[in-house]
Amino acid sequence: MSTTHTNKIDIIKAPTSKINEVDFENLSFGSVFTDHLMECDYTNGEWQKPVIKPYAPFLLDPSARVFHYGQAIFEGMKAYKDDEDAVWLFRPDENYRRFNNSAVRMAMPEVPEAVFMDGLNQLLQLDEAWIKKGKGNTLYIRPFMIATGRGVIANPSDDYKFMIILSPAKSYYSGEVKVLIAEHFSRAANGGIGAAKAAGNYAAQFYPTSLANKEGFQQVIWTDDATHTKLEEAGTMNVFFRINDTLYTAPTSERILDGITRKSLIEMAKKDGIAVEVRPVLVSELVExxxxxxxxxxxxxxxxxxxxxxIGFSYQDVYYELPKIENSYASQLKEELTNMQHKLAEDTFGWTVKV
Structure with missing residues (x-):
């Protein structure tokens, strides 16, 4: 291994690359990782010097607070390579802002911008060969932070580890998706941590989603915890409903994640002349x-x-099939957004950032 030093970060390069072992045409989402990761520890009340090093497992004390009290947050981002081999990010400032909002809610230290952004940029430059050209090819970016402090006393940790790992990706979902509208389970509650990208939010979804899977549905549309009458999110995504020619989506709240794709689609739709209403959407409205x-x-x-x-949803044991339509808003907006991200169309919003 070779080690280089900068004023802000140490870089330890892997002696060999595993990139030639990867079939980039047949990737299972989130299962293959690049040669390097970025790591920075928080100890003695301050962030230490970050390091980029070969991707590898690491040791934690069995009493680390992440195992016992769930102090863990993450983000999801992507990098794209255009036809000129330039690498781009999409609204990374929003991911950085949301990450630190999550940290505050989970009583974790905020990550300095220099650690997050500079570390990410240098990591992407080092593993740039893993970002393939062509629409649909992306590099999924997973920044995360866990509590590493020792001891099982029920207090916030004193020590934390911030890391960024990278995974080449194609499409996340494939095939037709049918959903079950939740009548009992909720994703989050008022006063809770639904607006944070906390790991526990996703763990809590697994059981009700598995029940839906057994009934032949791929995902659950979550409803509000108090009345189960308001539609909130679909699986791990924000959700939109088109009634006639108007798009409806729930407002963000303590229960609903401030999705970056969500807010981008809202702005794009409005620019395209599509009517958009951000307001609570009732299950009864959808059924009617x-x-x-x-x-x-x-x-x-x-x-x-x-x-x-x-393609359809079930509520109170009744299944409702959606019509098959050409020139859907979903396909139109996805095409516009992915073209922008891959630099195949002009970014009139100023959302794309060159690495």
């Missing part, structure tokens, strides 16, 4: 719209999947 033929589309939106159409 399906019955009278005004419900045209439902689709999820998130970093991994970008835009994922939903």
């Amino acid at each position: 719209a399906s019955k009278n033929g005004t419900l045209k589309e439902i689709f999820g939106a998130g970093t991994a999947a970008v835009v994922n159409p939903i």
